[in-house]
Amino acid sequence: MQRTYLLIVLFLFSICTAINAQKVQLDRVLTPEGMKSDFRYLRTRLENTHPGLYARHPKERMQGIMDSLENTLEQTLPFTGFYKKIAFLIATVGCEHTYCNMGKDWFNVAKTLHFLPFQLFLAGDKPFIIINGTADTTIRPGDEMVSINGKPVDSIRRALHKYMPSDGFMTVSKDYAMSSMAFGLLYNFFIERPDSYEIVVKTRTGALIRKQFSKDLSLERINQLAMKNPVNKIVLNADAKGRELAKHQWRVEFPETHTALLTVRTFGADKKVFKKDIDSLFAAIRKQQTDTLIINLMNNDGGEEELAAYVMSYLIDTPTRFMNAEYLITDHDSVLAASDAPKEVITNKYAFIEPLKNGRSYAKISELAKELELMQPQANGYHGKVFLLVNGVTASAASTFAAVAQSNNRAFIIGQETSGSFTGGGAVLGLNLTLPYSGITAHTSLVFQEFATKGRDGNRGVIPDREFVPRFEDIVCGYDDWKQRILTLVSAE
16 A cells, blocks of 8 residues: 555645635625525536436435425524535535535635644544654554544544545545545534544554643644654655655566566556556566466546556457446536636537537547547457456546456456446536635536446445455555565465
8 A cells, every 4th residue: 555644634625726716714604595595506507517416316316405405504504514515415416526625715724723633544444543743652653543522433434424525325435535634624624623632542452542632733733743753653654665656657566476566556647658658568567478467556546538448458358348428418618618628629519529419418539538439459468367456546547447347357356445436427527616605616527427337336336356455554564565465365366
C-alpha cells in the first residue's frame, strides 16, 4: 500500500472555482426563502442535465427524497444545517463524479476549526491512528481509535457516510475518502464543532487509554507537533519511500521467476507517451516469459477511459468492447457552454454527439471518445493468468478496467470493492455550479457511461474474488513486505 495518508488535508470534495461566491460563514443564518431558492436551482439542474439522477433510485423515490428535503426548509437554519441537506442530496444521487463543497473560501474556514489531533485510517481491519498530532507519546500509530467525545468511531463513520458521494451504494470508497485529515474536517462539518476532544484508544497491546485534548487544536499546530513527535517516525519514513515510488506512475517488476507485477497508478497521462510506455512494458513481460501477471490498480483514481481500454487490449484474444455507450440527456448549447466540456465540443457539438432523440444524445466515436471503439487484441498481448489488485481508491477509468476484466473472466480480483460502479455511471465532464444565495458549490455530471459488462449488481463496485483488507503493517512496513504478502495471496490461488 503506497498511498500517502499524511499531513496535507485531503480535498474530499474537489474545489470548484466560483466567481463572486459568498464567503463561508458557518453560523450565518439562512432564510427559508433563500434556501428554497438555492435548493430548487440545484434540483432543476439535476433533473434537466444529470443523466444518472435516477440510476440508483427509481424516479418516484428520488423525487420523493427531493420533495421531503425541500419541505424541511420552512425554518431558518445556520449555514452548516443547510449544507448538510445539500450534501445529503448530492450523496443520494450516487455518482462518484457529483459532489459539493461549502464554497470557494472553505479552506480558510477549515483553518479556523478545532481539529481532532489524530489522523485516522478507516478502510483497514480497524479504525487505527496513522498520525499523532500531539506531544503525547503514549498513543502511537497503529493504535485503534475506539471513541471520540463519547461516540464510537464506527457510529461516527456510518453517520458521515450519508453525506459523502460515491457510485451506487459503496462504502469502502467513503472510508478511504474520510481517512487522514479529511476525517477531522468531516467531523466538524457534519457531526459537531467541539472545542475539545475526549478520546478512548486501544493500544496494540490491548490497553485502553482515555485522554482529553483541548489546547491549540489548529491545523497548523497539529501539523507542527506531528512532525516533532517521535512516535510518527515509522509512518513518516514509509511516506517518504512511498513518495519516491509514486514518481514512477507505471512500471513493471519481476519479483519471482515467471511472475510480473505491473503497477499503473493513473490513466491520466499524455496518451502518446502512455501507450508507448505500455507497449514497452508488455514487450518486457513477453520477453521474460511470465505465466503470471499481477496488475496493481490500488490507489489508481482513474483518468482517460481510452488509456484503460488500451491496457485491456493487451489481455484479450478476440475483439472486445470496453464501453457500450456514453450519452447526455441534453444537448442544449447553454448547458454545454456552462460545462467543462472541451472547446471543440462546445463549438461543434454534432461532430462529437448525436442530436437529442428520445431523451438521449449519444457520443460518437472520435478522438475524444476512442474508448467506444471495439478493442482489438494486441500482437504483443499477454495470454497467461492475470491477478488484479484493487481497493476503494480504484476509481473511474481504473474501476471500469476492473469491471471489464471481471465481466470477461480475464482476471482474478484481489483487494477491496472499487470506487466505481460495475455497470456504469456518471463521467467527470459536467457542470460547476454555485448556489446563488448560500454560495455552496457543486459539480454535477453531464455524461453517463454504460460499460461493456454484465452479470453483476450495477449499484455496487467490482467485488473482489478474494478480500485483502490493509493492516497498519501494510502501510508502514515497506513496499517489499507488502509485495511479499501479495505474492503469497497469488500463490494460494
